[in-house]
Amino acid sequence: MAYKIKASDCTACGACEAECPNNAISFKKGAYAINADLCTECKGQFSSPQCASVCPADCCVPA
Amino acid sequence: MANVISLDSILGVGELKAPAEAPPAAASGCASSSCGSSDGPADMAPEVWEKVKNHPCYSEEAHHYFARMHVAVAPACNIQCNYCNRKYDCSNESRPGVVSEKLTPDQALRKILAVAQEIPQLSVIGIAGPGDSLAAGGRNTFKTFEMLQKKAPDLKLCLSTNGLALPDHVDTIANYNIDHVTITINMVDPEIGQHIYPWIFHDHRRWTGLDAAKILHERQMLGLEMLTSRGILVKVNSVMIPGINDEHLMDVNKAVKSRGAFLHNIMPLISDPAHGTHFGLTGQRGPTAQELKALQDQCEGGAKLMRHCRQCRADAVGLLGEDRGSEFTIDRIEAMGEVEYDQEAARTYREHVEGERAGRHAAKAAAQAEVVETVGIEVQPILIAVATKGGERINEHFGHAKEFQIYEVGPKGAKFVGHRRVDQYCEGGSGDADALGSVLSAINDCTAVFVAKIGGCPSQNLKDAGIEPVDRFAFEYIEESALTYFKDYAERLSQGAVNAREGQDAVIRTGAFTARRA
Ligand code: SF4
Ligand code: SF4
Numbered sequence: 001m002a003y004k005i006k007a008s009d010c011t012a013c014g015a016c017e018a019e020c021p022n023n024a025i026s027f028k029k030g031a032y033a034i035n036a037d038l039c040t041e042c043k044g045q046f047s048s049p050q051c052a053s054v055c056p057a058d059c060c061v062p063a
Numbered sequence: 064m065a066n067v068i069s070l071d072s073i074l075g076v077g078e079l080k081a082p083a084e085a086p087p088a089a090a091s092g093c094a095s096s097s098c099g100s101s102d103g104p105a106d107m108a109p110e111v112w113e114k115v116k117n118h119p120c121y122s123e124e125a126h127h128y129f130a131r132m133h134v135a136v137a138p139a140c141n142i143q144c145n146y147c148n149r150k151y152d153c154s155n156e157s158r159p160g161v162v163s164e165k166l167t168p169d170q171a172l173r174k175i176l177a178v179a180q181e182i183p184q185l186s187v188i189g190i191a192g193p194g195d196s197l198a199a200g201g202r203n204t205f206k207t208f209e210m211l212q213k214k215a216p217d218l219k220l221c222l223s224t225n226g227l228a229l230p231d232h233v234d235t236i237a238n239y240n241i242d243h244v245t246i247t248i249n250m251v252d253p254e255i256g257q258h259i260y261p262w263i264f265h266d267h268r269r270w271t272g273l274d275a276a277k278i279l280h281e282r283q284m285l286g287l288e289m290l291t292s293r294g295i296l297v298k299v300n301s302v303m304i305p306g307i308n309d310e311h312l313m314d315v316n317k318a319v320k321s322r323g324a325f326l327h328n329i330m331p332l333i334s335d336p337a338h339g340t341h342f343g344l345t346g347q348r349g350p351t352a353q354e355l356k357a358l359q360d361q362c363e364g365g366a367k368l369m370r371h372c373r374q375c376r377a378d379a380v381g382l383l384g385e386d387r388g389s390e391f392t393i394d395r396i397e398a399m400g401e402v403e404y405d406q407e408a409a410r411t412y413r414e415h416v417e418g419e420r421a422g423r424h425a426a427k428a429a430a431q432a433e434v435v436e437t438v439g440i441e442v443q444p445i446l447i448a449v450a451t452k453g454g455e456r457i458n459e460h461f462g463h464a465k466e467f468q469i470y471e472v473g474p475k476g477a478k479f480v481g482h483r484r485v486d487q488y489c490e491g492g493s494g495d496a497d498a499l500g501s502v503l504s505a506i507n508d509c510t511a512v513f514v515a516k517i518g519g520c521p522s523q524n525l526k527d528a529g530i531e532p533v534d535r536f537a538f539e540y541i542e543e544s545a546l547t548y549f550k551d552y553a554e555r556l557s558q559g560a561v562n563a564r565e566g567q568d569a570v571i572r573t574g575a576f577t578a579r580r581a
Contacts, residue, residue, distance in 0.1 A: 015139035018199030019267075046267045053269040056140055 002036035002063045003049055009059035016051035016060055025051060036063060130184040133191050134171040136203040140194035141227050142263040142279065145341035146302060146332055168206040175211060176404050179218070183412040191223040191245075197232050208239045215404040221245065223300070227263055227279055229286030237293050244290055245328075246283060247300045250308055251318040253277040258307050261341070284322065291323030298326040303350050303358060304342070305332070316362040327362065331355050353508055356480060423455065423540070430543040431476040438553040443563055444473025445552065447545050448483065448506040448530075450514040457536050457544060461517035467506055470545050474553075477545040503528050510552070513544060 005016070005025075010032055017025040017032060022045075024038035034051070041062075042049045051060040166174065179185045188211060190196045196204045208220050221243035222236070229246065236244060250256040256276025263275040270278055290297045299319040301312050308315075316327050332349040334342045350358075448467035450459035464485065471480045483505040485498070499521055506512060511531040515538060522532045536544035555561045 011138070013138040013140065013194055015141070015194070015199055015264075018139060018202070019264075048268055050267060053267075054139075054141065054264040056143060 001041055001043075002039035003034050003041060003051060003060050004036070004063040005032055005034055005051075006059040006061060007031050007033075009057045011057050013056065015054045015056065019050040019054050021045045021050065034060075034063075130182050131187040131189060132175060132178055132185060133189045134166055134174060134207060135193050136166050136168055136171045136207050137190055137192055137196045137198065137201075138194045139199040140192075140225075141198040141265070142195070142225050142275075143261050144225075145259055145261065145347075146304070146334065146343075148339040148341075148343075168203050168210060171207045172210045172214065175218070176214065179215065179404055183408045185218070186413075187219045187221060189221045189223065195225050195228070196222040197224045197228040201228065201232050201235070205235055205239060208241065212239065215406070217406055217410075219243065223247065224286075225279070226283035226286045227265060228282075230282055230289060233286065233289040233293065233295075236290070237295060241295070243296045243298065245298045245300055246287060246324075247302070248283050248287075248315055248319060249302050249304070250276070250311060251280060251284075251315050252311065253280055255308050255311050256280060259304065284318070287319065287322045287324060297324045298328060299324045300328045300330060302332050303329050303355060305348060305350050305354065307347075309350065309354070309358060312358060313362055329355065329359055329362065352481070352483065352505075359480070426540065427477075427542050430546045434476070434546045434550055435474060437550055438474045440474045442474055442553045442556065444471050444475075445510040445549065445563075446471055446480070446508055447548065448509040448512040449541050449545075450512070451541060455541055456538055457513045457541055458515050458538050461512070461514040461521060461532070464502075464514070467502075467509075467512065468541070469506070469509065470541060472545040472549045477542040477549070499524055503530070506530065511548060513541070513548075 002024075012027070012032060014027070014032065017027065020034075020039075021042060022038045022040055024035045024040075025032060026035070049060065052058070175188055190204045190207065204222060211218065211220065220239065220241045222241060223245040224247070226246045226248065229244075249259050253273050253276035256279060257273050260275055260279060262269050262271045263279050264270075265278055265282075287297055287299075297319075299315070301308070301315055303309055303312060312329055319327060332342065332347065334340065334347050334349050336343045336346070447470045449457055449470060450461055450464040451457055451468055452459045466482050466484045468479060469481045469483060470477050472478075485502045485505045502521075503524070507528070507530075509530055511533050512525060513533050513536055515534065517525075517532050517534055525532045533548065536548070552561065556563065
């Protein structure tokens with residue numbers, strides 16, 4: 001149960017990183033990636049996955 | 064260093080004119096109308112003038128003398144606009160929201176210090192994106208300003224935002240001494256807003272449609288009021304989208320004026336299918352030059368309008384109308400090592416400009432007084448395109464001009480009303496016919512074009528198109544020359560030697576603007 005970033009569509013804007021309540025997103029080796037161990041899909045925290053809601057490229061999707 | 068603009072070449076130091084006598088009191092009536100959109104202490108509160116006088120983006124006069132620099136430290140955004148495609152990033156593009164290199168706050172600081180060393184005209188540092196400067200908590204934006212304030216406290220700081228997150232950050236903005244904020248406000252009616260903004264991200268969720276536009280509108284108005292009540296200057300930017308918000312922008316003008324915005328900048332929509340924006344793909348057109356000017360004219364008397372905006376890229380560097388951003392790449396800056404900020408050089412330049420400007424005010428007023436006396440009030444104003452590289456002078460070769468500044472001159476005086484971007488006619492030495500076409504269509508509503516120099520061939524083409532090429536005012540001041548020309552024009556008109564040029568329109572150029580000063 002985690003989200004992932006479709007790297008091909010990502011603009012590397014970092015908006016998702018700032019919104020993730022679990023610090024699951026980081027910039028590594030030139031790309032943003034979600035650490036599946038930390039991602040909770042925002043369940044119990046917000047009504048929708050924060051990264052997917054803010055992403056301008058709609059590239060944060062269920063893994 | 065070969066690219067440094069020498070101050071002499073811009074200002075014509077050494078050939079400064081002695082300030083003319085102050086105009087007779089009777090003539091001062093015209094001065095206020097001609098100053099309708101130009102600046103000076105006459106039509107601006109002194110405390111506002113003090114803040115903006117050296118700011119190229121806010122003061123029409125300052126934009127001849129001072130440089131601004133945007134640092135692209137804020138890539139994240141919190142709303143989606145139909146005129147923006149966040150995926151798009153191309154170094155051949157020049158428009159807001161576009162940038163080639165994203166910088167960390169540390170890199171931004173080094174870049175600013177490096178630029179300040181080479182361009183003493185630098186007076187303003189802005190953060191305008193490429194996303195929203197206050198999205199993602201505004202962290203990079205405020206980090207950059209914090210470091211900059213320690214290193215170069217005399218540089219002015221400003222930021223642009225869509226306003227959604229603004230109310231949360233007003234205190235921080237005040238603490239960092241940021242005295243100018245630009246808010247992009249395209250509507251004050253959510254019914255209209257829903258056609259401009261497909262969604263926003265606010266309070267941990269994505270909102271769409273009318274709800275999104277309503278929240279955005281409320282936050283924009285709240286943020287604007289909070290800033291102005293704290294004495295922070297607010298400029299409002301609006302994108303003119305024909306058929307969607309064009310007439311509505313008059314209401315926007317009133318709404319922002321009543322909330323204390325000191326400047327309103329109406330910009331044309333930049334729309335092209337190749338940009339991949341929603342409007343680009345749906346074929347939404349931008350306004351023509353005359354449509355834009357007509358709207359700006361209608362808004363005059365409301366919130367003060369700004370007409371010299373170049374819709375700079377989020378990483379623009381240099382005097383308005385030029386972009387030297389590509390000279391200062393991350394690699395080059397890293398290679399420069401530690402750079403110290405030289406406050407002294409910047410101060411010397413500012414003092415020099417102060418002196419120059421005092422003389423200019425007097426000379427303009429005198430020239431205006433003379434025209435009012437000799438030309439009847441019934442002569443229609445005309446537009447003049449001017450090739451200039453700064454210093455308020457006609458000092459650019461026709462073939463080298465990347466843009467023309469447009470002045471409206473009439474019995475009431477001369478005023479700057481806009482600028483038109485063109486392809487350089489003469490790139491690499493030889494004129495090219497396509498580029499000439501782009502110049503002609505950009506200034507088609509003008510009666511004359513003032514240049515420092517022009518070749519015989521383009522000169523003939525201009526005449527054929529009904530635009531008079533004028534090089535007899537080479538290196539003179541723009542406004543005085545325009546007034547002298549107008550006096551002469553009015554006389555020729557009365558003798559039937561020329562016909563008034565009416566009903567023409569011009570095309571707003573939206574494509575690449577990457578040419579650099581050679
Ligand atoms: S779904 Fe939520 S927890 Fe998972 S990465 Fe996105 S924001 Fe973080
Ligand atoms: S918000 Fe989307 S586009 Fe931006 S960095 Fe995250 S995944 Fe990439």
